[in-house]
Amino acid sequence: MHKLIEMVKDYGSYSRHLVAVDCIIFGFDGENVKILLVKRDFEPQKGHWSLMGGFINSAETSDQAASRVLNTLTGLENIYLEQLKCYSEIEREPTARIISVSYYALINIEKNIQINERYNAQWFDLQDFPSLIFDHNEMVADAVLRLRRRASTRPIGFELLPEKFTMKDLQNLYEAIFNEQYDKRNFISKINALDILVKTEEKDMTSSKKGSYLYRFDEEKYNKKIAEGFMFKI
Amino acid sequence: MHKLIEMVKDYGSYSRHLVAVDCIIFGFDGENVKILLVKRDFEPQKGHWSLMGGFINSAETSDQAASRVLNTLTGLENIYLEQLKCYSEIEREPTARIISVSYYALINIEKNIQINERYNAQWFDLQDFPSLIFDHNEMVADAVLRLRRRASTRPIGFELLPEKFTMKDLQNLYEAIFNEQYDKRNFISKINALDILVKTEEKDMTSSKKGSYLYRFDEEKYNKKIAEGFMFKI
DNA sequence: TCAAAAGTGTTAGTGTTACACCCATGA
DNA sequence: TCATGGGTGTAACACTAACACTTTTGA
Numbered sequence: 001m002h003k004l005i006e007m008v009k010d011y012g013s014y015s016r017h018l019v020a021v022d023c024i025i026f027g028f029d030g031e032n033v034k035i036l037l038v039k040r041d042f043e044p045q046k047g048h049w050s051l052m053g054g055f056i057n058s059a060e061t062s063d064q065a066a067s068r069v070l071n072t073l074t075g076l077e078n079i080y081l082e083q084l085k086c087y088s089e090i091e092r093e094p095t096a097r098i099i100s101v102s103y104y105a106l107i108n109i110e111k112n113i114q115i116n117e118r119y120n121a122q123w124f125d126l127q128d129f130p131s132l133i134f135d136h137n138e139m140v141a142d143a144v145l146r147l148r149r150r151a152s153t154r155p156i157g158f159e160l161l162p163e164k165f166t167m168k169d170l171q172n173l174y175e176a177i178f179n180e181q182y183d184k185r186n187f188i189s190k191i192n193a194l195d196i197l198v199k200t201e202e203k204d205m206t207s208s209k210k211g212s213y214l215y216r217f218d219e220e221k222y223n224k225k226i227a228e229g230f231m232f233k234i
Numbered sequence: 235m236h237k238l239i240e241m242v243k244d245y246g247s248y249s250r251h252l253v254a255v256d257c258i259i260f261g262f263d264g265e266n267v268k269i270l271l272v273k274r275d276f277e278p279q280k281g282h283w284s285l286m287g288g289f290i291n292s293a294e295t296s297d298q299a300a301s302r303v304l305n306t307l308t309g310l311e312n313i314y315l316e317q318l319k320c321y322s323e324i325e326r327e328p329t330a331r332i333i334s335v336s337y338y339a340l341i342n343i344e345k346n347i348q349i350n351e352r353y354n355a356q357w358f359d360l361q362d363f364p365s366l367i368f369d370h371n372e373m374v375a376d377a378v379l380r381l382r383r384r385a386s387t388r389p390i391g392f393e394l395l396p397e398k399f400t401m402k403d404l405q406n407l408y409e410a411i412f413n414e415q416y417d418k419r420n421f422i423s424k425i426n427a428l429d430i431l432v433k434t435e436e437k438d439m440t441s442s443k444k445g446s447y448l449y450r451f452d453e454e455k456y457n458k459k460i461a462e463g464f465m466f467k468i
Numbered sequence: 469t470c471a472a473a474a475g476t477g478t479t480a481g482t483g484t485t486a487c488a489c490c491c492a493t494g495a
Numbered sequence: 496t497c498a499t500g501g502g503t504g505t506a507a508c509a510c511t512a513a514c515a516c517t518t519t520t521g522a
Binding site: 016097098 | 245248252289290293322324
């Protein structure tokens, strides 16, 4: 471990900073992309909506801090989390100089998550959510861009959809992410060309009288594709 | 400005961290992509090669710190700098817990730069440079991936080439970045299709007897394209 | 029998790749 | 005159985008 004496000797003259993580938590309800926000019950900006965040402590990496923060809020483990960006404007928070590293998470909203009530969390539609504190709006905007980029290079659905889903669900997801409409014939043939889905025998009978087949991801094929370096363009 | 009393009161119980920036400095000499490295003259790892870095102080953002570090080394201002990633493994440096934000810079190697001799800096070929200290090798690998991504979505040449250049120079640059060979007819027609270059009347006579026309970027057209959201795929 | 969503192919156009010869010039 | 790098076009192919009708079944 680090030797304190040495640390002070070598680095004592440099500034030390509070470093936080903030999580942009995306979900999908089958129709719309959602974002999970918390209502602050402490100052500053008590009562305003914000991203869920927390400070990095000395025994954890930023990835670990983000996992911890996400777990504290949702109880979930092993969630898809990706580091986005470091925000370091000096006065980005009014009460102290806090450097923040943002992370975005993708969670399947249908897993019945036990959201910790202590944080007054709420899912909002990505098209319509309240204005956030500090630079959190900017963080969300950056995260949406990243989500779109990710969604156009790999099938994000793994994380955001339930295990079995219809083609319509998948199309809805992509339409929600990109806020665009696609032709279903073209969409389906593109997806089929990827050859990473398996059609099950089961049908979802809730959406229509005819019923629509359920698919699932073939994780093995998908990983093979990734290893070969494929790119998924919608 | 921040009020110290409040800071201590609100945030005193959280860890504070040394936060550094490390710069991956890319250049292009007309043939190969280069990287600028410094030889450490202090412990730990004195005598080993590393990225140029420095600590973020309390009066500057990480962007500003990266600019300052780059300026200290090269004397250059207003260089293309892009934040890459935050590295926060607890023992990434052996003597202290230091969180580091990496930046990559693109500089035109032909501007006769006054490299500060104090740092024993040296340009290395990106295909063949010494092993670096700590996690700097990983930082470089990540930066190369980012450079490739950037180069495939916008014409990076603005930053890495001199004001006037030949088609061959531009092709060499892309071949160096992607470590691949392209067909010159296809390359040229793709570039021309972008409609962001202006052919000057001048020829570069150093490369052949016939001479080859010099081009320059049409910054106005380029910015218009960017605004319209174009993507440049090589 | 009808309403509502599922499922299914073809065509035109666009972009991509592969490929080989003549040109201008200085030595 | 010849050796060197500069400059140019076309044809096959792959991918993308636009487009409409039939099927199934519960109400």
